[in-house]
Amino acid sequence: MARTTSGRQNVLAFQGAYHGMTLGTMSISGNLGPKNALGSLLSGVQMLPYPHNYRCPFGTGGEQAIDLNLRYIEQLLSDPESGITAPSAMILEPVQGEGGVIAAPDRWLQGLRRITQERGIALIVDEIQCGIARTGKMFAFEHADIIPDIMPLSKAIGGGLPLAVVVYREELDVWQPGAHAGTFRGNQLAMAAGTATLRYLKQHAVADHALQVGERLRSHLLKLQSAFGWIGDVRGRGLMLGMEIVDRDGEPDGQGHPPVHTARARQFQQACLQRGLILELGGRHGATVRLLPPLIITDAEIDFVATILFAAAAAI
Ligand SMILES: Cc1ncc(COP(=O)(O)O)c(C=O)c1O
Structure with missing residues (x-):
């Protein structure tokens, strides 16, 4: 056109x-x-x-x-x-x-x-x-x-x-x-x-809901990032969030950020799957864990997802 x-x-x-x-x-x-x-x-x-x-x-x-x-x-x-x-x-x-x-x-x-x-x-x-x-x-x-x-x-x-x-x-x-x-x-x-x-x-003002529960999920992801140094970046908007998995021991790039760690991203994805949570990997080198939950997800379900993320992260 x-x-x-x-x-x-x-x-x-x-x-x-x-x-x-x-x-x-x-x-x-x-x-x-x-x-x-x-x-x-x-x-x-x-x-x-x-x-x-x-x-x-x-x-x-x-x-x-x-x-x-x-x-x-x-x-x-x-x-x-x-x-x-x-x-x-x-x-x-x-x-x-x-x-x-x-x-x-x-x-x-x-x-x-x-x-x-x-x-x-x-x-x-x-x-x-x-x-x-x-x-x-x-x-x-x-x-x-x-x-x-x-x-x-x-x-x-x-x-x-x-x-x-x-x-x-x-x-x-x-x-x-x-x-x-x-x-x-x-x-x-x-x-x-x-x-x-x-x-x-x-x-049902679903966009407002997505913003509110998205912030709840983001705050869980930021806590996860503080607890596990191999989560390099938490980013996204609303209920479209991602975490870039990095190799803390790798050579930093020009911005001082460590390189991606695709193998660890896959391990994390598997550990989540074993606990009943399906996550997609995307981004460069497949090292970004993607979270795209249903727009009608509740606070309680977000918190449940977070417990799985923490348990999986601790297990790998
Ligand atoms: C941003 C974006 N544009 C375009 C497409 C392609 O859409 P379709 O698969 O219907 O061709 C996708 C599919 O994932 C997408 O995410």
Whole structure:
């Protein structure tokens, strides 16, 4: 849609991004495993650094990294010798999921909104994983008080039924009838389920609940981090949290943080599974323990999860 509307080809995307497994979406994703396997992907994609505070591409982290990041991108788009022709779109996840649970700072998102708006670049905010109340707002971009141009939604919006939605500014829809068709578009049962899901989430203020129980879970994770030195970083937003598992004895990186410890992350995952708790590993080198509990989880259930996490951590 962004290419059709703007007549431009290039798309800006971010390191660590995950947007899917089609040829198009893999081309704008970070993970090299599946990309290498395919060989040729779509051209006209420029990957940019994402503000990863703990593994900062600029080696600084903090507020300074946000400034450097925005400056880099703005300079790239202003430089007549950047080598990159004017892009049609910039796509990002407000909280990177598969990349390792990395929440974009609000100020960075606001900066990108300004930069894209000034240059007529469509800002596509992928809310497929972080959207629908998970981070404490219906959509994660709302924390930064910005409005994107295009927003793909999926996963939670179907309430368990297969539903994917693209929300966009009306003026971007210059597609002719039939220009973007598909057999399984507009499944009525899934749309009814999606409508009911949105109604339920609003009526029961599930986003507020996610924020509140998410803080409870985060405080447990921070205690776990204080007790076990091999948890390098606790991060995320609302009920989308992660812990990066590190090797305390390894050579620190430029920021002074120890390297990841994938084997220990797997041990921890197994120890939790043996105690009845299913955890996903993700992020770089599969060393980030991911916590994505159901949005309706209760305080008591969060505390129960925490007892398992402590018991598993003590056992490995
Ligand atoms: C942020 C994000 N974008 C896109 C996708 C891809 O969605 P689908 O699997 O429906 O193609 C995913 C799936 O995990 C995702 O997490």
